[in-house]
Amino acid sequence: MKVLFLENLPYESDVRVGSHHYAARFAREGHDVLWLSHPISPLHFVRRVKRDLAVRVRAWREGPLQVDGLAWYAPLVALPPADAPLLKSRCVYEGVARLSVPPLSSVLAKAGFASCDVVWLTNPYYAAFARAVHARCRVVRVADESSAFKGVSPVVAQAEADAIRDADVAFAVSAPTLERVRALRPDAVGLPNGVEFEHFARGGDEPPEYAQAPRPRVVYVGATEYWFDADLVAACARAMPHAAFFIIGPASSRVAAVLGSVPNVRLLGPRRYAYLPRYLAHADLGIVPFVRDEMIDAVHPIKVYEYLAAGLPVVATRWTELERMNAPVRLVDRSGFCQAVFEELASPSCPRDARIAYAAANSWDERFAAVKEAVEAVIGTARA
Incomplete structure (x- = not known):
């Protein structure tokens, strides 16, 4: 399978979150995995506000980089979506792929990911882009209350809600988040974090x-x-x-x-x-x-x-x-x-x-078994 992860952190960040463990396990099983981190922009070089900026820049210049049997890349965009005048509009938010240098679609095509078996969305900023990628199974993993973070554009909440409705599988990490997600789709699945x-x-x-x-x-x-x-x-x-x-x-x-x-x-x-x-x-x-x-x-x-x-x-x-x-x-x-x-x-x-x-009793291996079961059920249905 080809599995595309649309994420916040770089794959090589010192901070490892749930998607790192799922991506590594897909790769370990022999699947092709491409990880996209949150985009960088010229503003990050001026204000230097983004964690892991150096490793993101390297992934843009030299990437996709090969690590742990998978590939990862950090796009560069002209205008970053943000909770600031002009930057918090839906137009800017939905233009992430179009405004990237080089175009994100060409990066995916060159990497062999013009179409995928699985598109895995954790970062709501990529929701519009995720819809444009041909995939057999669309997964949304809601890991946090994104709209409650300081400095997050109000566009994010609506984009995430749209992605949840459109997904084939919706995972929620916590009980409060699962309750919110199930208001949008009753078949959402609880998928707590785990441990190596x-x-x-x-x-x-x-x-x-x-x-x-x-x-x-x-x-x-x-x-x-x-x-x-x-x-x-x-x-x-x-x-x-x-x-x-x-x-x-x-x-x-x-x-x-x-x-x-x-x-x-x-x-x-x-x-x-x-x-x-x-x-x-x-x-x-x-x-x-x-x-x-x-x-x-x-x-x-x-x-x-x-x-x-x-x-x-x-x-x-x-x-x-x-x-x-x-x-x-x-x-x-x-x-x-x-x-x-x-x-x-x-x-x-x-x-x-x-x-x-x-x-x-709460290992990532246990969690990944639930992920595979849900994804394979969708792909099996699509194959039929």
């Missing part, structure tokens, strides 16, 4: 950044955008000067300003996915200090599975989807977060074996 269990369970050597750090060690892995409660982490670190707090992931200027001066907080920046198990294996606690809002309420957190696969106890602020997961995690309101961190470091509330077993 063996990857995170294997551990590894102690990372060099830990060599001079005392124990206990508290770790956070992931994005530090506006939903990351840097003030809460700073308060906990100051209350526990005997502990070392490690923040792994791109640090925004706001987070650097809040945490950069706290002596026992270390902002490590991004680390390659291949090395993350080492940082978890030699830590004592994983944290998820999120500010609750509409977007967070619908997040099904991959990092929780990864912490648990490494055997870590976890403290997280409480939100709707995380409560529904019923994971062996200490869930607290913001006011009780630091006390919970202190208590879990002293005496974890859940046995290590239970944490690991929960992660093992």
Whole structure:
């Protein structure tokens, strides 16, 4: 099969999301896979606001690049769709393919993807383009409440709704999102996130950044955008000067300003996915200090599975989807977060074996089996 992924992040991003794992598994089974990341534009070179800009530029200049048995590419467009004057119009949004340099249709044709067996849409900005690609099966995977993100064009919500109605298969990652998607199509399928269990369970050597750090060690892995409660982490670190707090992931200027001066907080920046198990294996606690809002309420957190696969106890602020997961995690309101961190470091509330077993039961292999079943049912019908 030929499978086209229309995504947000580059395939070679340090941050790996669900589609990375599905694309890799399609490729591992011998299918031809092409991954398109969110487009770059001249504005990104002026404002440098887009994560992974250097790797995106390389994929545009030299791509499609070959990685992990699949190909990926980052288009360059003249005008990027955005929540800004002139750029948030539907005309600009639907012109992504036409305004790309070189034309995206020619890139696909050259790569052998003028028509596909499966078009897999996660990034709503590609919805109009996805409709123009001939495919036997159209999949929409709704991974987040996209319209709840700051700075997202209001056009996105309508485009995503249209794509959901047009799809052959609609997946939703969280229960709140599934409820919304089923209002558009009752046959939508719940497809939670998962974990590369063996990857995170294997551990590894102690990372060099830990060599001079005392124990206990508290770790956070992931994005530090506006939903990351840097003030809460700073308060906990100051209350526990005997502990070392490690923040792994791109640090925004706001987070650097809040945490950069706290002596026992270390902002490590991004680390390659291949090395993350080492940082978890030699830590004592994983944290998820999120500010609750509409977007967070619908997040099904991959990092929780990864912490648990490494055997870590976890403290997280409480939100709707995380409560529904019923994971062996200490869930607290913001006011009780630091006390919970202190208590879990002293005496974890859940046995290590239970944490690991929960992660093992939620692997990406299990999720991919459900994906294949749904896709093959459509393609089999189309073939008949």
